[in-house]
Amino acid sequence: MLSATQLIHSIPVDPLTGAISVPIYQTSTFVQEAPGINKGYDYSRSNNPTRAALENLIAKLEYGATGLAFASGLAAIDAVVKLLKTGDEIVAVDDIYGGAYRLFTAVYEQYGIKVHFVDTSDIAKVSAAITPNTKLIWLETPTNPTLKIADISAIATIAKAHNCLLCVDNTFATPVLQQPLLLGADIVIHSATKYLGGHSDLIAGILVAKDEQTGAKLKFFQNACGAVLAPFDSWLVIRGIETLHLRMKHHCRTAQKVAQYLKTHPAIAEVYYANGGIISFTLVNNTNDAAVNIVSSTQLFKLAESLGGIKSLISHPANMTHKSIPAEKRRAAGVSDSLIRLSIGLEEAEDLIADLANVLDAIEIIK
Numbered sequence: 001m002l003s004a005t006q007l008i009h010s011i012p013v014d015p016l017t018g019a020i021s022v023p024i025y026q027t028s029t030f031v032q033e034a035p036g037i038n039k040g041y042d043y044s045r046s047n048n049p050t051r052a053a054l055e056n057l058i059a060k061l062e063y064g065a066t067g068l069a070f071a072s073g074l075a076a077i078d079a080v081v082k083l084l085k086t087g088d089e090i091v092a093v094d095d096i097y098g099g100a101y102r103l104f105t106a107v108y109e110q111y112g113i114k115v116h117f118v119d120t121s122d123i124a125k126v127s128a129a130i131t132p133n134t135k136l137i138w139l140e141t142p143t144n145p146t147l148k149i150a151d152i153s154a155i156a157t158i159a160k161a162h163n164c165l166l167c168v169d170n171t172f173a174t175p176v177l178q179q180p181l182l183l184g185a186d187i188v189i190h191s192a193t194k195y196l197g198g199h200s201d202l203i204a205g206i207l208v209a210k211d212e213q214t215g216a217k218l219k220f221f222q223n224a225c226g227a228v229l230a231p232f233d234s235w236l237v238i239r240g241i242e243t244l245h246l247r248m249k250h251h252c253r254t255a256q257k258v259a260q261y262l263k264t265h266p267a268i269a270e271v272y273y274a275n276g277g278i279i280s281f282t283l284v285n286n287t288n289d290a291a292v293n294i295v296s297s298t299q300l301f302k303l304a305e306s307l308g309g310i311k312s313l314i315s316h317p318a319n320m321t322h323k324s325i326p327a328e329k330r331r332a333a334g335v336s337d338s339l340i341r342l343s344i345g346l347e348e349a350e351d352l353i354a355d356l357a358n359v360l361d362a363i364e365i366i367k
Helices: 004-008 049-061 073-081 098-111 123-129 152-161 212-225 231-242 244-264 288-295 327-332 349-360
Strands: 066-070 089-093 114-118 134-140 165-169 187-191 205-209 268-272 278-283 313-315 340-343
Touching (some): 004 244, 049 205, 049 231, 066 073, 073 098, 073 187, 114 123, 205 212, 244 278, 244 349, 288 340
Antiparallel strands (some): 066 205, 268 278, 278 340, 313 340
């Protein structure tokens, strides 16, 4: 597991001034000594010292060769798909983030890239879905929102046997709890909007490539397509990473207590919890209306998209994060109409449990 000391001291002191906080280079361009001769920077879309500090930091934390910071998690996903060409195929987790599903199906399928969605917690199903045209296996582990776990090492072996790239979305676990590249993945992706930033005040995406060759291809797309992270937002992510280790400890400790409480409540049909700060659960009253009533009634848990911040959030995936996925596919992947997702913040566990109890104890239970 990544240590707090290792994380903190991976953040560099500014070599020019000695500043303990990474400087924000809020500039679009850089003065050149002569045409084509510069100090390593010419235009901030191509490279920026603050963004470079973040990219080097996350590459260290994920044990990769190249880190890249994008304007959103979806921009990072888009760069990975650009490694493919017409006729290529993707094997992707069925319990997938709605934005990724929309990008794969509504954007890239029209360019001849086919996607097969499977339960990636079942190794046999992953193997069966691979064809001679498969070039990318796409994992979320834990998945969003049913928190299923995939065996990264086993799937990496399958990917290598079929000459496929393996990309793992590590947003939920973060480098504190999981390092996919060490388990055989080729690319790691993060929505840095979530735990890496940690304060619900930015939108950002991160890629880390295991080898320099793949990193160079992704860097080309980052520069050519231009969806780069701004200097100030890059600094915000660095600032968030400074406390990542401490925050994840608290998220995990509190989430375990909340999950244990939910498992005892008669209104709850099933609780999903793997690790980290995310919990999902379904209701005995398995209806959309019952779920909407609950997510609209909590006080400390705020009804909002996203996750991973210091304030606890509650959401109804069927109507929010996963609404772009057709209902029949959503349900087949385990995202029922009554499924509710919690993002556990930094409040005290007892207060969060009391907030949920006030709502759950008042609902009508229909078996």
